[in-house]
Amino acid sequence: MALSSHARKRQLAANLVSERYPRLTSLQRNVFTELVARTAEGWRLAVHTGPASAADAYLIGRVGVFAIVVADPAPDAEMMQAVLRQVDERFAALSLPGGRRVAASAVTPVVIGAPNSAAGPRNSGPFWSLPASRLDQLFRRDAVHLTTKQVTQIAEELRPLLDEYDWPRIEIPAADEEPFELLSAESVAENQLAAAVERPFDTWMTFLHPDQAALATRNYGGPARISGPAGTGKTVVALHRLRHAGRRSTGPLLFTTFVRNLPPVNETAFRRLAPEMADRAEFISLHSWASAFLASRGIRLNISFETSFNLAWKAHSSELPDNVPRYWADEVHRVIKGRGIKTLAEYQRVIRRGRRRRLDNRQRATVWQVYQDYQKNLAERDAHDFDDLLTRALEELERQPLEEPYAAVVVDEVQDMTLNGLRLLRKIAGDGPNQLLLVGDGQQQVYPGGWRLSDAGIPIQGRGEVLKVNYRNRTGILDFARRITALNEVDDLDGAAGVALRDAAAVNDGGIAKSWEGTESELPDALAAAVRDLDIPHGETALITFSNKDALTCRKLLDSAGIATRPIEQHTGETGDRLYAGTVHKAKGLDFRAVLVVDFVRPEPEEAGTEQENRELRNRQRLVAATRARDFLWWGVVRS
Numbered sequence: 001m002a003l004s005s006h007a008r009k010r011q012l013a014a015n016l017v018s019e020r021y022p023r024l025t026s027l028q029r030n031v032f033t034e035l036v037a038r039t040a041e042g043w044r045l046a047v048h049t050g051p052a053s054a055a056d057a058y059l060i061g062r063v064g065v066f067a068i069v070v071a072d073p074a075p076d077a078e079m080m081q082a083v084l085r086q087v088d089e090r091f092a093a094l095s096l097p098g099g100r101r102v103a104a105s106a107v108t109p110v111v112i113g114a115p116n117s118a119a120g121p122r123n124s125g126p127f128w129s130l131p132a133s134r135l136d137q138l139f140r141r142d143a144v145h146l147t148t149k150q151v152t153q154i155a156e157e158l159r160p161l162l163d164e165y166d167w168p169r170i171e172i173p174a175a176d177e178e179p180f181e182l183l184s185a186e187s188v189a190e191n192q193l194a195a196a197v198e199r200p201f202d203t204w205m206t207f208l209h210p211d212q213a214a215l216a217t218r219n220y221g222g223p224a225r226i227s228g229p230a231g232t233g234k235t236v237v238a239l240h241r242l243r244h245a246g247r248r249s250t251g252p253l254l255f256t257t258f259v260r261n262l263p264p265v266n267e268t269a270f271r272r273l274a275p276e277m278a279d280r281a282e283f284i285s286l287h288s289w290a291s292a293f294l295a296s297r298g299i300r301l302n303i304s305f306e307t308s309f310n311l312a313w314k315a316h317s318s319e320l321p322d323n324v325p326r327y328w329a330d331e332v333h334r335v336i337k338g339r340g341i342k343t344l345a346e347y348q349r350v351i352r353r354g355r356r357r358r359l360d361n362r363q364r365a366t367v368w369q370v371y372q373d374y375q376k377n378l379a380e381r382d383a384h385d386f387d388d389l390l391t392r393a394l395e396e397l398e399r400q401p402l403e404e405p406y407a408a409v410v411v412d413e414v415q416d417m418t419l420n421g422l423r424l425l426r427k428i429a430g431d432g433p434n435q436l437l438l439v440g441d442g443q444q445q446v447y448p449g450g451w452r453l454s455d456a457g458i459p460i461q462g463r464g465e466v467l468k469v470n471y472r473n474r475t476g477i478l479d480f481a482r483r484i485t486a487l488n489e490v491d492d493l494d495g496a497a498g499v500a501l502r503d504a505a506a507v508n509d510g511g512i513a514k515s516w517e518g519t520e521s522e523l524p525d526a527l528a529a530a531v532r533d534l535d536i537p538h539g540e541t542a543l544i545t546f547s548n549k550d551a552l553t554c555r556k557l558l559d560s561a562g563i564a565t566r567p568i569e570q571h572t573g574e575t576g577d578r579l580y581a582g583t584v585h586k587a588k589g590l591d592f593r594a595v596l597v598v599d600f601v602r603p604e605p606e607e608a609g610t611e612q613e614n615r616e617l618r619n620r621q622r623l624v625a626a627t628r629a630r631d632f633l634w635w636g637v638v639r640s
């Protein structure tokens, strides 16, 4: 009976391995046979033939690059560090056409053990540990992100750098060849799945811009900061750095943000990038972290504050210059409590960064009264707000530090943290080398209030970096976003001049931005038509508004048109089946192939004093909304 194509590949591979590598252990022989068999499907393999202290093999495929050691038990720590050093050195020397880099942090180190070792060989440290029976994990469909041409390019550029390696390859006649990367053979359904989950946008997992690659592995003597306009790969670099830091340490890793819905998305991306660290890295919002930390110390706060604030505000509203409680709630949460201000004298001295309404001493005294009444109301109800959560966590950490300190802490979208949040982060991470990385962009601040990193005592001197090349938005989208007049004088989060989106370089051509303007009664038809005209799947599309109420309105409109949506906060980084919808606050940090923005322009009820601040804030929010789109943007303005 004729052998199946898979069996033929294995047989050819087994013959090649026993001829060329006669001195292998039986584990190595079996593993290399499997890997060599893959070379018939486009995988490239380099097998080590030189002296020890190097990876046994490098494997390159559409899911990325692997440095492989085959041993059970896993080699000792010294040997593993030697392999990581080899990866660092070889990939530092590798440069691809167009100047792109394969950062060392993009290479997955794997140790493959005996087939029966359930979770892979023990003590595999920073390596991804797999038993030989689970080799299929290397060929994960959900991680496909390179083209065949890119695989070949990497292999060809790597070849001269790996002179003590042999590049075995088998070929079977084209007629017998199965589709590229068919896994368990044969099933058409599997092949369709591969097409569905392929993620061409994930090339960042392997390729970095030279500036990004440098930051991914740079050694910092203390806390560092990466800023830069939207879409320049700040989060991408942060994820690579987290992996890099994880390789050089054994402690837990923390990735946190101000908003709750981003960490799961970044966790999905990190698991794809660094499967070996999935269990070591915690992805959680700072408030959730604080809450879990306090609970671990037996402290539980009752978070409930709206009634307490409303009562306090009403008691003094006639003495305050305008009638919008939200402005004063922000003043209390982001300026007074967010900065940890303890006395009226201190409040009267503070520079209220980002708050444009000037307050004289008498007005500040009134706001202080609101704050004090608010605190009293909270105390009477045994209730707390989110500021209290962070403050209590800070106090508790000062009383007793973490039992197991983090090896590295990354903070994304740092521009929206409160000052007390920053202080807490500093306490969690410490000031040691490579322990704290702050990532953000002042131009994308969607919450009011402001600080400089130095206000939190975080010393960044000489460790502030700026990224300038936009990878997310196609030129058509970027041009549209650049026209939004969002505070073009940007600071770098520490008082020095930063880089605005206007000055970011674009690398992806094409992209379409369409504008629509009409009344509320015209919106339903226009919106439904815009969605129907999309040639991008709904699961890769988001509808963004600037308030919860507007998001609800638009979801209802789409629902009536038979278009199913789901809240944007349910996005976990996987491609879904329904259109995502939600506010810009929940969309920040995310990207989608298509974005529809519905901007309800209403007459501002505020008095003159807050107008400018509101306008600037709204423009920054508009900028965030527009820069979520990769390929297509529909911008609808609704005038009442």
Ligand SMILES: Nc1ncnc2c1ncn2[C@@H]1O[C@H](COP(=O)(O)OP(=O)(O)OP(=O)(O)O)[C@@H](O)[C@H]1O
Pocket (backbone or CB within 6 Å): 201, 202, 203, 204, 207, 208, 209, 212, 228, 229, 230, 231, 232, 233, 234, 235, 236, 237, 441, 444, 471, 472, 588, 589, 590, 591, 627
């Ligand atoms: N080196 C790269 N190669 C390919 N794509 C990249 C690269 N760097 C970034 N990207 C793409 O650009 C998108 C934006 O990257 P990222 O989210 O890291 O940017 P950001 O600076 O954090 O953006 P924002 O501030 O708007 O949240 C990523 O989803 C990724 O697809």
